[in-house]
Amino acid sequence: MPPSVTSFTHAIARRPGDSVIHGLRVVDRGAPDLASLRREHAGYVDTLTRVGVTVEMLEPLESYPDSMFVEDPALVFREAAILLRPGAPSRRGEGAALEPSLRTLFPEVLSLPGEGHADGGDVLLTPEAVYIGLSARTDAGGAAALVRLLGSLGRRVHVVTPPAGVLHLKTACSLVEDHTLLATRALAEAALFPDLDVVVVPEGEEPVANALRVNGAVLIADGFPKTAALLARRGYDVRLLALDQVMKLDAGLSCMSLRW
Template identity: 65%
Template sequence: MAASVFEFDRALVREPAESAVNGLRAVDRGAPEIAGLKAEHAAYVDALTVCGVTVERLAADEAFADSMFVEDPALVFGEGAILLRPGAASRLGEAAAILPELRARFATVLTLPETGFADGGDVLVTPDTVYIGLSARTDETGAEHLVAALRDLGRNGEIVTPPEGVLHLKTACSLLDAETLLVTEAMQNADLFAGMRTLVVPDGEEAAANALRVNDTVLIAKGSSRTAELLDGAGYTVREVALDEVMKLDAGLSCMSLRWRSERR
């Protein structure tokens, strides 16, 4: 299973909606400029393709301003998918909207009970454990339901509490390889991931902790030059992706796609 947590050959994305100007913003840096958002999304898809992933694009869904962030309402693996329950009221309907797409691609699609909330931004998959971070958008009930669903897929789930001020678990950490995480200093100090090595992003580049390992490449936000140097020095192949408009929303690299390795190999 170790390789499968960052080796992918398939991905599903949704085009940005014009309504994204009304997307959620925990910190208001202004509304994204839609042309720029679409260009960044296209470059992101290109980056996945260069990394060896076949990307399927879903049409924009204007009913949901944040619907381009497809990882929040679903969790996918080669062996099946889990429909989640996003904790923001404006996003809860995204789960029902993406359910037919999951059923068209996965023989097994599990759904969570209609109590509690679990958001994909709070889910970090490592080789041995799927960590579920409690947050304003993932509560204890939803996290416990997700642990049960993961068990049905043969995976181990563990609920953790990130440090105060972390919007989503993956806002402050990401997988670099089977044994290593990229983390902020606050996440390092929280010591949530037993047995995992950590690299700490440089001061002032905390947003770069939401990196994305895809096959042999680590994608990071463009402009995180010291983080790029840190990763390069540690032996990782790095590709920078522009995210200026994306990061005006409560989003980053990991949430813009659902990624999996198909079982036919």
């Protein structure tokens, strides 16, 4: 039996720099408090370690305020890493900055061909396929190039269109086990994943849809008690993480690490 797609032994994370307070945000709820954000990031890395992941820590990149969100400029699999081309112009150099670290950790590092754009936040891996969501950050050209690249690695790929207003595909959904998806009601009703069991986030708690299953635990943002209780009733080992400052940057749990 192949390993679960939610089982990980290694991860890459990047410490937030001082410039993170200038990070991108579609909804401006004010700049995050730097000291608090650093505590949240440290708590996230500590939790990954506690659930069995060895985390490779990278130094801050002050020239790229969003560079702590390492999932967007790259994808990683056991057999290879892929450098992407983020859709936000201010993030275009992050892949090149990440490349030397990836080359020390993976047998092969590929680059997204063409001129299109793709963010890792729009890519969801399931046991059967890789789903790419079209968004303001991932365009049709980038998705098509990524389909071809993933196909060369033997991956089956589906391109889907999330509902309007979804920043990244994984803003509105995440795997909580191999064949079970946690999703907002809008994404669930879009029926993009017919082969998955979908758990709908309770009304009013939509931001918690970006959860992260790592080995035996489901990591979710603190402050969403209905979802925490729902997942606990289904038998999941729920770990609550403080993410108030991180979420001011339109970010969540999956985007702060690359896992394999």
